[in-house]
Amino acid sequence: MLMVANWKMNMDRAAISNYLDVLSREERWSRWCSNGYRLVLSPPSVYLDFLACEIRKRELPFWVVGQNVCAHEKGAYTGEVSVDMLRDLGVSGVILGHSERRRLFGETDAHVAAKTALALSRELVPIVCFGETEAERLSKEHAQVWERQIAPVWKEVLKARAAGSETPVYWAYEPVWAIGTGRTAAIDDIREVAGSLREIFGHDCSAGLLYGGSVTDESLAVLVEKGTVYGFLVGGAFLDSEAVLRAFDNLTHHP
Numbered sequence: 001m002l003m004v005a006n007w008k009m010n011m012d013r014a015a016i017s018n019y020l021d022v023l024s025r026e027e028r029w030s031r032w033c034s035n036g037y038r039l040v041l042s043p044p045s046v047y048l049d050f051l052a053c054e055i056r057k058r059e060l061p062f063w064v065v066g067q068n069v070c071a072h073e074k075g076a077y078t079g080e081v082s083v084d085m086l087r088d089l090g091v092s093g094v095i096l097g098h099s100e101r102r103r104l105f106g107e108t109d110a111h112v113a114a115k116t117a118l119a120l121s122r123e124l125v126p127i128v129c130f131g132e133t134e135a136e137r138l139s140k141e142h143a144q145v146w147e148r149q150i151a152p153v154w155k156e157v158l159k160a161r162a163a164g165s166e167t168p169v170y171w172a173y174e175p176v177w178a179i180g181t182g183r184t185a186a187i188d189d190i191r192e193v194a195g196s197l198r199e200i201f202g203h204d205c206s207a208g209l210l211y212g213g214s215v216t217d218e219s220l221a222v223l224v225e226k227g228t229v230y231g232f233l234v235g236g237a238f239l240d241s242e243a244v245l246r247a248f249d250n251l252t253h254h255p
């Protein structure tokens, strides 16, 4: 199970050190890891290097992923970060198509597909976000929205697979109405997503479905369902390292 902390545009070096100091006091990380529970941290890009170094220094078994990457390989793209730069820093993967990037920075389904292709070509694990707005859910268009967002990305995944890529891909269902609102999807909603993905992909994707949207260490308990969801993308709640510890403690005791 993957627990991805999306720090968004928060934290600084002092806060990161403090966060890792708190997590380092926990002695069960390697046991949790060997039982399949992995913490993944996603800092702002300027702190990827610092975070990766601090994790190595403390010998913690966490993965580091980016929050975004450029859809182009290299060149005149002022302000962007490339897949090779992420690789160079020892980053394992990258969150793609987060609704904040789509809504605030004009990212399209085509951009997300191009970024996924590039990430796979460099063995960077893509965590592809998708999800409907409240209006789309109310008008019962949500399943079409998922398909529209996922289909072009899936095409690229198939091309990469045909070219020999074995890099895993995670699909993060993040309904826009649940992000930062305190409202979480119900387990039935997540089961519906799993069913839709099965139709789009033509096979079961339970090994790759994550859920995100107002997850807390408490709400986790009702959302965990083995065989339906493989992990979670957590924003606000995981800015607090104590909440991360509580979440892992709860999860690993879950039947």
Ligand code: PGA
Pocket (backbone or CB within 6 Å): 006, 174, 178, 179, 180, 181, 212, 213, 214, 215, 233, 234, 235, 236, 237
């Ligand atoms: P949230 O954010 O947990 O604060 O709702 C989740 C996300 O946007 O990935």
